[in-house]
Amino acid sequence: MTDPSLPAPESWRDWLLTAEPHSRHQARLGRAYVTWRRFSDNHLAVTGLLIIVALVLVAVFADVLAPHSATFGNLAGARLLPPGSPGFLLGTDDQGRDILSRLIVGSRITLAVVALVAIIAAPVGLLIGTVAGFAGGYVDAVLMRITDIFLAFPKLILALAFVAALGPGIENAVIAIALTSWPPYARLARAETLGVRNSDYIAAVRLMGASPARIVVRHIMPMCLSSLIVRVTLDMAGIILTAAGLGFLGLGAQPPMPEWGTMIASGRRFILDQWWVVTMPGLAILVVSLGFNLLGDGLRDSLDPREAGR
Amino acid sequence: MTAIEASKPARRRRARGLAVNFGRFAIMLATTVLGLLAVTFFIGRVVPIDPVLAIVGDRAPAAVVERVREQMGFNLPLWQQFVVYLRQALTGDFGVSVLTTNPVMDDILRVFPATLELATVGTLIGAGLGVPLGVVAAVRRGSIADQIARVIGLIGYSVPIFWLALLSLLLFYAKLKWVAYPGRLDVAYEYTFTPITGLYLVDAAWTRQWDVLWDAFRHIILPGALLGYFSLAYISRMTRSFMLNELGQEYVVAARAKGLSEGRIVWFHALRNAAVPLVTVIALSYAGLLEGAVLTETVFSWPGIGLYITNSLQNADMNAVLGGTIVIGSVFIAINLFSDLLYRLLDPRTRAR
Numbered sequence: 001m002t003d004p005s006l007p008a009p010e011s012w013r014d015w016l017l018t019a020e021p022h023s024r025h026q027a028r029l030g031r032a033y034v035t036w037r038r039f040s041d042n043h044l045a046v047t048g049l050l051i052i053v054a055l056v057l058v059a060v061f062a063d064v065l066a067p068h069s070a071t072f073g074n075l076a077g078a079r080l081l082p083p084g085s086p087g088f089l090l091g092t093d094d095q096g097r098d099i100l101s102r103l104i105v106g107s108r109i110t111l112a113v114v115a116l117v118a119i120i121a122a123p124v125g126l127l128i129g130t131v132a133g134f135a136g137g138y139v140d141a142v143l144m145r146i147t148d149i150f151l152a153f154p155k156l157i158l159a160l161a162f163v164a165a166l167g168p169g170i171e172n173a174v175i176a177i178a179l180t181s182w183p184p185y186a187r188l189a190r191a192e193t194l195g196v197r198n199s200d201y202i203a204a205v206r207l208m209g210a211s212p213a214r215i216v217v218r219h220i221m222p223m224c225l226s227s228l229i230v231r232v233t234l235d236m237a238g239i240i241l242t243a244a245g246l247g248f249l250g251l252g253a254q255p256p257m258p259e260w261g262t263m264i265a266s267g268r269r270f271i272l273d274q275w276w277v278v279t280m281p282g283l284a285i286l287v288v289s290l291g292f293n294l295l296g297d298g299l300r301d302s303l304d305p306r307e308a309g310r
Numbered sequence: 311m312t313a314i315e316a317s318k319p320a321r322r323r324r325a326r327g328l329a330v331n332f333g334r335f336a337i338m339l340a341t342t343v344l345g346l347l348a349v350t351f352f353i354g355r356v357v358p359i360d361p362v363l364a365i366v367g368d369r370a371p372a373a374v375v376e377r378v379r380e381q382m383g384f385n386l387p388l389w390q391q392f393v394v395y396l397r398q399a400l401t402g403d404f405g406v407s408v409l410t411t412n413p414v415m416d417d418i419l420r421v422f423p424a425t426l427e428l429a430t431v432g433t434l435i436g437a438g439l440g441v442p443l444g445v446v447a448a449v450r451r452g453s454i455a456d457q458i459a460r461v462i463g464l465i466g467y468s469v470p471i472f473w474l475a476l477l478s479l480l481l482f483y484a485k486l487k488w489v490a491y492p493g494r495l496d497v498a499y500e501y502t503f504t505p506i507t508g509l510y511l512v513d514a515a516w517t518r519q520w521d522v523l524w525d526a527f528r529h530i531i532l533p534g535a536l537l538g539y540f541s542l543a544y545i546s547r548m549t550r551s552f553m554l555n556e557l558g559q560e561y562v563v564a565a566r567a568k569g570l571s572e573g574r575i576v577w578f579h580a581l582r583n584a585a586v587p588l589v590t591v592i593a594l595s596y597a598g599l600l601e602g603a604v605l606t607e608t609v610f611s612w613p614g615i616g617l618y619i620t621n622s623l624q625n626a627d628m629n630a631v632l633g634g635t636i637v638i639g640s641v642f643i644a645i646n647l648f649s650d651l652l653y654r655l656l657d658p659r660t661r662a663r
Contacts, residue, residue, distance in 0.1 A: 148338075149345030152643045154601035157619070158349070161635045164623050165353040241470055245605050248472050249620055264473055271480055282473030289468040 038302040045298020051291025059107040066098075070105035070258045073097035080274045091276040093267060095256075099280050102258035106281070109259045110288060113174055113243045114236050120178035122232050125185025126224060130216050132186070133193025144190065151183040156242060163251045170259065173252040177242050181235060188231055192224040226303045234296035237289035244285050260285050328655075335651050339644065344396075346639045350632045351395050355388075404633030409625045414633035418615060422637070423508025424494060425607070425614030429599040431511075431534035436541025436599075437592050443542070444549025448557060449576055459546050466543020471602065475536055475609040482532055490528040492611040499525055533610045540602065541595040548591045552584035559583075586657045593649035597642045 017034070021027035039045055058065060067087070073079075073096030083091040083099075090099040132143035162176035196202060197220070205219050246252035247261025255262055260281040267277030370378075379385050383394055398404070404414035447459035482488045490496060494510055495503060503522050506513045511530065514523035556562065557580055565575045604616030611617065615634055622630035 149342050152342045152646050153639055154642045157601055157635050157638050161353050164631050237468055244470050272484055278476055282470055285470045286468055293464055293468050
């Protein structure tokens, strides 16, 4: 490219993969492209991504997609119909409600729970971990002691106790799960912080007069993000399972909300003769948490090749 | 193993290292249990129901409410209440269960063996199958066995346990009639069999009541196998990871160069080194099963601590819920820390520092 009269036939791929990017923008896109290539080589990971994209689409367009009402059923004519009945692909429950419609609308609850827990727990863990790791000394000792205490608690039991105190309901379930799920993020963020806090670029920023808060927020937190994202994605399956478990015990979402765990609980009475009332929501939970697990594994392998194959 | 005579100073240093380990262990245990108690105390305080009103009823005159409040110590400053709470909790006094009218501690001691038995059976199944599966998956990377281990792991991490429990009851109990119905024993044995330890399998074998043993086995096998599956998913995945790590080490190359058989290298040399972190993993999965039994016990009407907690929850019996939380939490914490200690004891490399 030294001779301007002979412009090399540069494809977009070469532009992305060049060893000498001309702008920060190009370098970033190039990195993203390499990560994407590594990710998309992994068929299972792509399957996971497709499942999650499908979940998001279903949740967004639930009103359009659901063929029937999720809360009002046809008690007289459509009670406990088996799957494949005309108009009711996955059958109906004891209130004559279409199970498919309930699953579709319920995807919103699942997605909301997962997103809310991630939005609450991940920043808390990130903040505590980076501050502890960067400050060191007493701050570190106290914060990590608290983290260890919470880490040592059995999660489901603690969530149960919280919900028992706050009262059953989907909001309290979210709070309880978030309260029990931030410690691993704090541990992770602290480990990443310890890895970079003594590096030259931090020393340079400090020399330039940046305040500790600025260093933590602008220069340390971004370094923790990729491992944090992987960890949160892997945890999402666990969050879904805990939320469904709380719903199953009658402590999460309350009927008639079409939460999948609650649907399993209410179908329990008919399991001997109407197996589909229990089976269908469970399959939905299985598929979605499988999607998050596959996506998380794939992200870990492509963002952090050291851990690949573990 | 060749016996290397440790020099006197080295031995003394080791002893001191052990003492430091035990000291740190004790401090960790104490602060963590203190934290657990602080959290349960906090939970007990934020309950929207006023515990005084719960006892005297909301129609009681103000003077009575005040007197009961004083009797129960709720007029004291919060920190004094916490000290009282700590003293009671540390002596095993969690109050009286509203539902059963027994002291909560008595209830818990009665139901705990059932959970212990179930978690033990689950861990035995999980470790017994999970370790060999993980080893084979690591040795034959990418083979059918590796794929099977991967699928088992993925589904184990993704499936709601209560749903799998319900479906397996439907299949193995209702349709195939291979296993007994929910509960620990058939009704016929329920009143004739007097437990000694509360672990029915042990009790029945000890007193040579083989029919009871068979019956208890038929009841425990399905919930035990389910919990075992979840621990299998975790243990096999970790075993595979540890084994891959060990098989890449130089001593394996040296052993191969020496002409040892592949089986000997894998099962004697590599597995032995992987065994140290594996003990920790198995202990952690055991602690996890004690907790995870809550949902399984609910589905199988297994009269353990999980069912006790959920029953109490549904009846707003906070003393019982918090007492159960503290007991499970303490056991969980103790196993966690103990596995950490065990790791330090078993792995000479952590001692050198």
